[in-house]
Amino acid sequence: MLKRIYLYCLTATLMLSYYSCSEKETTKIPNSDTESSINENDPVIQRILKAGFKKEEIVAFKDYYMVQGDIMFDKKDTVSRGVHTEQGMSDYLVVYGMRTINVYLAGGFSSINLDGPLNDVIRAYNDIGSELKFVRVYSQAQAHISIVRNDGLEPNVCGAAGFPSPAGKPYGTVNISESTLTGNNLANALQLTQLLAHEMGHCIGLRHTNYLALFEPTPRPIPNSPTSDPFSVMNGNSCGKEWFGFPFFDQMAVQFMYAPTNTSIPSILSPGQTLTQGQFIRSSDYRFTLVMQTDGNLALYHFNQPIWGSGTHGDPSINRCVMQTDGNLVLYDANNVGRWSTGTHRYPGGSLTLQPDGNLVIYQNGVSRWSSNTCCR
The missing domain is CATH 3.40.390.10 (Collagenase (Catalytic Domain))
Structure with a gap:
């Protein structure tokens, strides 16, 4: 994409200084629609x-x-x-x-x-x-x-x-x-x-x-x-x-x-761990990714295609996803207000696992307490 000549107004040491200091050209592009x-x-x-x-x-x-x-x-x-x-x-x-x-x-x-x-x-x-x-x-x-x-x-x-x-x-x-x-x-x-x-x-x-x-x-x-x-x-x-x-x-x-496959990327969010905006976990086969997006949404992808989300997009103040020690997965905003959760606060020690089949599951002592219902792909 962008390789426009940048127009500098400095000294002769700059190779493009002979260009005028103007804004982006407004000349209509040939063979283009209006x-x-x-x-x-x-x-x-x-x-x-x-x-x-x-x-x-x-x-x-x-x-x-x-x-x-x-x-x-x-x-x-x-x-x-x-x-x-x-x-x-x-x-x-x-x-x-x-x-x-x-x-x-x-x-x-x-x-x-x-x-x-x-x-x-x-x-x-x-x-x-x-x-x-x-x-x-x-x-x-x-x-x-x-x-x-x-x-x-x-x-x-x-x-x-x-x-x-x-x-x-x-x-x-x-x-x-x-x-x-x-x-x-x-x-x-x-x-x-x-x-x-x-x-x-x-x-x-x-x-x-x-x-x-x-x-x-x-x-x-x-x-x-x-x-x-x-x-x-x-x-x-x-x-x-x-x-x-x-x-x-x-x-x-x-x-x-494009982390190499021999790079360790966790597929589990353990009790007390947090995903901040832009951070993610990934399934062990690298096909599924759960990311805390900058638009406030917690989203699950199969390769590039979204298959589940928390429905909290459009509010970038929601800036972190916390796997709490009480077993609840909670999205918090910048004011530390909980904005979404899995409602699993009665299952202490629960952890979040992104499985190779595409399902996102909270397990407590090997028992499923919540899932995204996105199996099996």
């Missing part, structure tokens, strides 16, 4: 609006909608669900069966060489040590992500991509504007490597680290990561920045989103 043609009954449009984007920001192309110049939503991704509100990730991630990702570099580039930069980016992602594995392929038929030339992006946008689909596939296309890169002398090897790392990050679900400064909707948080990081590869408005590798918090973000 805002007035946006159908608010379209489920993809509804998902975009629920995510916090404004109708006047949406531009329709043949196969996708675009907002803020470079955030792409595939028109085929019509599945809708509740929207979640550090460094952040998108609502959907790449599911387990698709985490070996084939990347293809299409032809059509005449003045820039992306071959070496792509190899460097693939190596850097694989060196993070996450569950993901990127593989370079040389046939588009084998590709999960294709890197293509697209000079029809908005003015001063270097590249654009999208987020994983509701079905858990990585976003399939990284669009690169060769004309923008060459026309503004932004095509050295380090700049191209940075650009590809950024756009491929979006394809696997990474949002902009500096979303606050860009006035973008709040993403799902990545625990223990900062709300700003000047070194992040995932900062938006950074076209022309050079590659110096993934900094610590970028690596931590990918490891959190």
Whole structure:
């Protein structure tokens, strides 16, 4: 997504200082529909609006909608669900069966060489040590992500991509504007490597680290990561920045989103333990995840699909889930007021278990006292 040239008004030491200090270009995008043609009954449009984007920001192309110049939503991704509100990730991630990702570099580039930069980016992602594995392929038929030339992006946008689909596939296309890169002398090897790392990050679900400064909707948080990081590869408005590798918090973000299967992630919330916003437990087979969302909802997912929730979404003041020693599972808000519970306070020592069959169960001495009734998948 975002690789718009950022317009600085500083000194001549900044490589883009010859640009004027203006707001986002308002030039109409060629071959795009107008805002007035946006159908608010379209489920993809509804998902975009629920995510916090404004109708006047949406531009329709043949196969996708675009907002803020470079955030792409595939028109085929019509599945809708509740929207979640550090460094952040998108609502959907790449599911387990698709985490070996084939990347293809299409032809059509005449003045820039992306071959070496792509190899460097693939190596850097694989060196993070996450569950993901990127593989370079040389046939588009084998590709999960294709890197293509697209000079029809908005003015001063270097590249654009999208987020994983509701079905858990990585976003399939990284669009690169060769004309923008060459026309503004932004095509050295380090700049191209940075650009590809950024756009491929979006394809696997990474949002902009500096979303606050860009006035973008709040993403799902990545625990223990900062709300700003000047070194992040995932900062938006950074076209022309050079590659110096993934900094610590970028690596931590990918490891959190795609923890390797040999990483210990608990499937049990024991008496006295708490999940704060963004924290989760996961079934032992990695198919099911229970997460305390930033929108106040405690939600259970089968891969990317929600199958149960506490029904408390829309109130971000609900910030923690506590497995109490009396056996009750309780959601508390910032004022320490209980807002939802399982009503199991008469079963001291009870613990919460997320089972491999998808059922969420509170057990006391081996006896089931409460469940989400989401077995068996």
